[in-house]
Amino acid sequence: MGSYLSIDAVIDAAFLSDLRERGIITGTFIQLDPSRREGVVNGILEESALKGPTQINIKEVARRAGVSIGSLYQYFNHRQGLLDFAIEIITRQMVASLTYFKPYMTELPLREALSAYLQGGFEMAKEYQGYIHYFMRAAYQGDPVFTERVVRPIAVIMLDITRDILAAAQLRGEVRQDIDFEATARLINTLIIAVYDAQFLPYLNTYYQLVDEDVLPERIIDNLLVLIENTLKP
Numbered sequence: 001m002g003s004y005l006s007i008d009a010v011i012d013a014a015f016l017s018d019l020r021e022r023g024i025i026t027g028t029f030i031q032l033d034p035s036r037r038e039g040v041v042n043g044i045l046e047e048s049a050l051k052g053p054t055q056i057n058i059k060e061v062a063r064r065a066g067v068s069i070g071s072l073y074q075y076f077n078h079r080q081g082l083l084d085f086a087i088e089i090i091t092r093q094m095v096a097s098l099t100y101f102k103p104y105m106t107e108l109p110l111r112e113a114l115s116a117y118l119q120g121g122f123e124m125a126k127e128y129q130g131y132i133h134y135f136m137r138a139a140y141q142g143d144p145v146f147t148e149r150v151v152r153p154i155a156v157i158m159l160d161i162t163r164d165i166l167a168a169a170q171l172r173g174e175v176r177q178d179i180d181f182e183a184t185a186r187l188i189n190t191l192i193i194a195v196y197d198a199q200f201l202p203y204l205n206t207y208y209q210l211v212d213e214d215v216l217p218e219r220i221i222d223n224l225l226v227l228i229e230n231t232l233k234p
Helices: 013-021 034-051 058-065 069-076 079-106 110-127 129-141 144-171 181-198 202-208 217-232
Strands: none
Touching (some): 013 079, 034 058, 034 079, 058 069, 058 079, 069 079, 079 110, 079 129, 079 144, 110 129, 110 144, 110 181, 129 144, 144 181, 181 202, 181 217
């Protein structure tokens, strides 16, 4: 599925204006030269990808962005503003990337599409491991603030992708017409999430007993796809 979209594809004037109204960024940040602003955003993203947006180091962000710590505080007023910006921008980037790749996955046969969906998730995890772990913690801890700000936007687009893949497969005649479409889409989505998350959260794998040294993840994924395909085919 590839990597994330560029910064230009996910940041626009309306988004920046909204963040300023909410006190997350300052007018100084909005007025920055676009190349300088992109450098700051990239510095935040790189640090967030490594450590997660709530664990970023201000000095490291400044170093990566090529600006002083004092300049960062002119852009965000305080540390919490910087953390909130990191959460907002990386969540927005993930949603935009998933949305962008959705049409490509719907063009693939059902099994290939679900495989590409899973493999794309693993590629994202390698590149943005800190954020993926942060997102999973937010998802399983159930904090209502992070549920709405972080988990729900991404979860909604993930279910939409599963629906669109299933609908396209049904139109091509790969899936029976008599299925309970919505329930099936949600069940497939949940199965994919469970298999994916167990690769990164050891306590989930301990509970699920999904993979071990004898039953490797590739074997689980292959059999998951076979199960879905065989269950739904006409």
